[in-house]
Amino acid sequence: MKSIWIINHYANAMFENKGGRHYWFAEQLVDRGYKVSIVCSNQFHEKDACVDIESGLYKRETKNGINFYFIKTVNSTGNGFKRVLNMLSFYQNLMRSYKKWGEKPDFIIGSSVHPLAMVAGIKISKHFNIPSISEVRDLWPEAIFSFKKIKENSLLGKLLISGEKWIYDNSDAIIFTKEGDSDYIEERKWDQKSGNSIDLNKCFYINNGVNLKYFDQDVQNNKFDDEDLLDDSFKVVYAGALRPVNNVGTIIEAAQYLRKYQDIKLLIYGQGIEETNLVNKIKEYNLNNVKLKGFVSKRNIPFILNQSSLNILNYSQSQYNWTRGNSSNKLFEYMASGKPIISNVKMGYCLLDKYECGYTTKDNSGKALAQEILKVYQLNEEQYNKLCQQSRKAAADFDFDVLTTKLEHVFNYVSKGRGE
Template sequence: MFSFYKNLFPAAREYARQNGRPDIILASSVHPLTLVAGIKIARKFGVPCICEIRDLWPEAIFYFNKAKERSILGKTLTLGERWIYKNADALIFTKEGDTDYIKEKKWDKPQGGDIDLGKTHYINNGVDIDAFYKSINKKTLKDVDLDNGKFNVTYVGAIRPVNDVGNILDAAALLKDENDIQFLIYGDGIQKEMLEKKVADENLSNVKMKGHINKQFVPYILNKSSVNILNYSQTRYNWARGNSSNKLFEYMASGKPIISTVKMGYSIIDRYKCGLELENGSPEDLAKAILEIKDMPKENYQKLGQNAKDGAADFDFKVLTKKLIKVIEKTLDYRQGVP
């Protein structure tokens, strides 16, 4: 982290030597020091800096119990966070409700703070719609599990504690007698081996642990799905401010209903009426929701899928790029004194 931070400064100087001074700096939060570097480099060049906040650091660290908020480290990180928000010329949050965090901290100017909410913007992650649909036809897989005519309950993503994939397996255990339902789990992570053992020990023949999958095949897999699962731990993250998961938008683009085991604030699933969100996300609730989607009238099922597809269009990279251009233009105009 620190070496990356240090290396950004000579890299920026070399870029400017070869290409001239940039008009603007866009720093995206791989980690907080990237944002600090972006602001400092922008100052050296005398240009504005836009900071994109992908995750609320250090809140995410506190949720994962990597540090305590009231510890010296926690307070230092929080001070650094506020410094970033104050000194950035513009802020882009990838979750719609993240500006609520600034208000909760009372850092905004209406509450006596020093952060102008007028410079905050919302641009979520998204999906390249054209590339997604081309991949369905061009990047195909030969896999009997995708073509056996069963109702495919599909999860694609990391297999870590925050994703709580074991919850899906517990739901699968409850549906073992539903012979026309199968669970397809694609992904890798620190809990993969443990969950593979669970599948074997409990003889969950309706679960297929597919392991790592090349991203180019994800559109084809989701196209063969019947329902896609967004599965998260209820306690390991603050979902009140929304979701910026890339797979949400891939799920939507597939045109299949979505079940989320977390009821989120600023809910995209609820806004576009493209699936179900569960209050507590227990295996019992998840199993019930799967059966609800499976057994609903065909017309209702297709409506959910079409809503998902229509909603994905709002998060197409072309749409998001236009939003980013507007933020860049507004930030440059403000710096130049253009009203």
């Protein structure tokens, strides 16, 4: 029985929710005969709570055949210095404790958000003399540079880039979650064709996805009591965070251009720091065709999306580099709902274009978004149903049964690389 360790600082929420990328990978792998352990922090990132560790540096628990190692970390709130300490303590206590677990893995996957999870994976793999797989779910430190938190040409920026290169050089395989992320290595001229060290053959693309079995179960078993979902109107739905990067104000602006269409309503599900601004915009424009619905449980999202007529991917074009694709979880939930999708940003490697399941606006304006909404609204039944079918077909290609088979291909690659 092959043993796999997946290091993901924030996977503690997956233990609670019994869902998410690495939980679904682990569940599939256990069914295929692997032993899987997920390594995460004991401190929850999005709430002031933790898994209690009575003594020592870690605690092990098992759920549905998946082992979870909770690493003792300092409390973190927000995105400031405490969060950095939280990351450092996770790395330090993981490195101090893993030898005590009494087991040796066959493969290690170190998964970002932050790079110390990948560094730990590489160092532990060297100790055990086994393959190391680094999973890059967000290009780092590029994301930090794009938010202008650190300048790329600063001393710290150069050190971070050097660390990133070290991770890529010392990984037996690299998994990117966006199709175009390997382009980044070529842009940096780190690839062998450019006379540098990284073999692009060790780079793999496994996007985020959706567990269609659980999604369909939630549609049936977790209905959401909302009268706006049950009428015959054309329901345009956004489900997600209300943050500047999500640029949800564009949806409010689009609602202005749709006033005269009495049976179109825009429903926004989610919460975040932009909520007050959005409420004020709705009042300022005196709109009654758009509603902020507030927080809803993740388990209710499949039902909400299933009742929609059209789903909106809404982002800021300027606050993120979209040229390499999209790996947002909501994209695949939207696909699973079998409804058309509109994106208000133009993306490289666009899955909406590839699967012909939606449209992209010409620019990032509310007027352009309204025009694309009307394009779907005015489709005849046959055209609309085709978009729906294509959306669900796309979801099938990103079901975790399919994605786990891709992950097994990575295992085979690194095994052959070591002559196994």
